[in-house]
Amino acid sequence: MVYFYQESPGNVPVWDWVQSLRVKDRRRYKALFRALILLTALGSDLRRPQTAALGNGLFELRRETDGVQLRLIFFYVPGGIAVVAHHLIKKTQAVPRSDIELALQRKRKYELDPDRHTFGDPGWWIERSDSDDQEGL
Numbered sequence: 524m525v526y527f528y529q530e531s532p533g534n535v536p537v538w539d540w541v542q543s544l545r546v547k548d549r550r551r552y553k554a555l556f557r558a559l560i561l562l563t564a565l566g567s568d569l570r571r572p573q574t575a576a577l578g579n580g581l582f583e584l585r586r587e588t589d590g591v592q593l594r595l596i597f598f599y600v601p602g603g604i605a606v607v608a609h610h611l612i613k614k615t616q617a618v619p620r621s622d623i624e625l626a627l628q629r630k631r632k633y634e635l636d637p638d639r640h641t642f643g644d645p646g647w648w649i650e651r652s653d654s655d656d657q658e659g660l
Contacts, residue, residue, distance in 0.1 A: 525563045525597075528608040528629050529642035537595060537610045538642060554588040555595065559607075566603045577618060581608075581626050594618065596626040598633075606633055606641070 527538045544552035561569055562584055574582050577596065584595040584607070592613035597605045609626040611618070633640040 524566075524602070524604045525559055526604055526606045527642040528606055528633060529640050530629075531639075535642045537607045540610045550588050551591065551593060554586040555593055558584050558586045558593075558595070562597070562605055566605065567599060577623055577626075579623075579627055580630065581623065583618060596622065598626075598630045600633070600637065606630075608633070 527535050529535045541552065541555055544555065558573065561573060569584075572585060574584055576582055580598050582597055582599075584597060586593040594611050594613050595607050596609040596611070596618070597607045599605055608629040609622060611622050629640070
């Protein structure tokens with residue numbers, strides 16, 4: 524299962540970014556959509572090269588398209604649920620410390636109040652996609 528971190532009602536940074544790509548850059552959107560499908564299907568069994576541990580319970584979901592390194596930073600909560608907390612386009616060898624710190628901050632907020640910081644029901648984002656999003660899966 525995959526949830527998206529919600530800062531406050533209506534403020535869902537990763538989901539909003541992914542949806543903006545749906546309009547602005549269909550190739551990147553599809554690459555991330557496919558990565559999220561894999562994470563949903565395989566959970567913690569998903570390994571390199573699709574994911575990598577960042578430390579402190581954080582992981583990066585990795586996708587490359589047209590030479591651009593797309594990353595979603597997530598963590599696991601009980602029940603094998605992945606919570607996607609942050610996004611970035613990686614421009615350096617290592618994930619910038621500021622991105623890791625932001626994801627850790629969101630992880631801590633989530634752990635203190637999961638109901639407030641959970642956006643969506645499991646799989647709802649798959650159901651809301653159109654058949655073009657799932658082409659080639």
